[in-house]
Amino acid sequence: MKPVFHPDIEDIAPADVFAALADPIRLGILVALSDVNEVDKARCSHFTAFASPSLLSYHFAKLREAGITRMRVEGTSRYLSIRREELNRRFPGLIDSVIETARRDPNLPRLGPEWLSGSVGA
Amino acid sequence: MKPVFHPDIEDIAPADVFAALADPIRLGILVALSDVNEVDKARCSHFTAFASPSLLSYHFAKLREAGITRMRVEGTSRYLSIRREELNRRFPGLIDSVIETARRDPNLPRLGPEWLSGSVGA
DNA sequence: TTCGAAATTCAATGATCGTTGAATTAATCC
DNA sequence: GGATTAATTCAACGATCATTGAATTTCGAA
Numbered sequence: 001m002k003p004v005f006h007p008d009i010e011d012i013a014p015a016d017v018f019a020a021l022a023d024p025i026r027l028g029i030l031v032a033l034s035d036v037n038e039v040d041k042a043r044c045s046h047f048t049a050f051a052s053p054s055l056l057s058y059h060f061a062k063l064r065e066a067g068i069t070r071m072r073v074e075g076t077s078r079y080l081s082i083r084r085e086e087l088n089r090r091f092p093g094l095i096d097s098v099i100e101t102a103r104r105d106p107n108l109p110r111l112g113p114e115w116l117s118g119s120v121g122a
Numbered sequence: 123m124k125p126v127f128h129p130d131i132e133d134i135a136p137a138d139v140f141a142a143l144a145d146p147i148r149l150g151i152l153v154a155l156s157d158v159n160e161v162d163k164a165r166c167s168h169f170t171a172f173a174s175p176s177l178l179s180y181h182f183a184k185l186r187e188a189g190i191t192r193m194r195v196e197g198t199s200r201y202l203s204i205r206r207e208e209l210n211r212r213f214p215g216l217i218d219s220v221i222e223t224a225r226r227d228p229n230l231p232r233l234g235p236e237w238l239s240g241s242v243g244a
Numbered sequence: 245t246t247c248g249a250a251a252t253t254c255a256a257t258g259a260t261c262g263t264t265g266a267a268t269t270a271a272t273c274c
Numbered sequence: 275g276g277a278t279t280a281a282t283t284c285a286a287c288g289a290t291c292a293t294t295g296a297a298t299t300t301c302g303a304a
Contacts, residue, residue, distance in 0.1 A: 014223050019144035023262080024137050045280065055263060057282050062261095076271045076280040091226075097219045101136050104213075145292080167250065177293060179252050184291095198250045198301045 004064065004071045004078075009086040012067035017091065020066030025050050026059050027102040028109035033069065033082050034099045035116055040072060040079040050109045068095075126186065126193045126200075131208040134189035139213065142188030147172050148181050149224040150231035155191065155204050156221045157238055162194060162201040172231045190217075 021027060028050055036042050047056055060080065063069040068087065072079045087095045102108060143149060150172055158164050169178055182202065185191040190209065194201045209217045224230060 013146070013229060014227050015144050015146050015149055018140045018149075018220075022137050022141035022144050024135070025262090027137055027140075043280085052264075053281065054265075054283080058262075061282090078281070091219075091223045093219045094223045097213075097215045098140075101213045101216045105136050107135060147292090165250090174294075175251065176253080176295075180292075183252090200251070 004073060006070060006083075007065060007067050009067050009083065009090045012090065014091065016066050017068065017094070020062050020068055021098060021102075023059065023062075024105075024108050025055075026063055027105065029059065029063065029080075030068070030082070030099060031102050031108060032111045032115065033080055034103075035111075040081065042080045044078045044080065046111065046115075049111065126195060128192060128205075129187060129189050131189050131205065131212045134212065136213065138188050139190065139216070142184050142190055143220060143224075145181065145184075146227075146230050147177075148185055149227065151181065151185065151202075152190070152204070152221060153224050153230060154233045154237065155202055156225075157233075162203065164202045166200045166202065168233065168237075171233065 021030070029047060032047070033042055044056060044060060045053075050056065051059065060069070060071065060078075064071055067083060067090075070081050070083050072081070082095065084095065143152070151169060154169070155164055166178060166182060167175075172178065173181065182191070182193065182200075186193055189205060189212075192203050192205050194203070204217065206217065
């Protein structure tokens, strides 16, 4: 109901982005989000394997307040996505090399294979 | 005299790198270092405009312990440089887009024009 | 061998961080 | 209406952070 606050991308400094990326759980979320580019496939509760609900809320807020993710409210659910176009306009090329770097880290939390196969919302 | 400790680049996780980048002073140092690729032009004391000596030491250590910079000891001086080759091997493309992103931030501390013109060690 | 410069170390501070668990809000379904 | 589900908020905790200033180490030069 209450629409979530999203900062103007112009108000984000590089150091803010890097601070938001300085956590394995958040990097795991970012990588998982980059795997579902069909918009609005990723609901918050899909990440329960990563951490407790309250801790997930905390990390979601960090990513959102750093301008990295967008959150769309629909009923009791929230759908997450990466703010790709805006990020690429403000920090050209950065988010892609960040994702590529994180994707290669074997120690990040990951979602199961049903995630990549796209059979989540099915 | 005592050679400074540098972590093996393989022991660095992406989140460690991003944590080290999550500070304007350290980003300013990184950008300045990327401007002098003639090796060993950058001495610690060149950055006194950024912060007090003791705070600089703290930030230099953060960058070094995250595998981003190398420190060569010579007499009472220390020379800093970016570990470009190793970083590019471990995180291909990352450091360049980070530097490019930081370089565009008008709010980072900067060195004077004599820095870019290469007339520092002259 | 003393002096001075370069840089680090140490102790202390207030702020923020990641995490926990319990309480709360909000929308849906019977 | 009441129960359920999705997610957030809040208070608390110990850990780490950025910063300060004073003391210390290390080397080169006079």
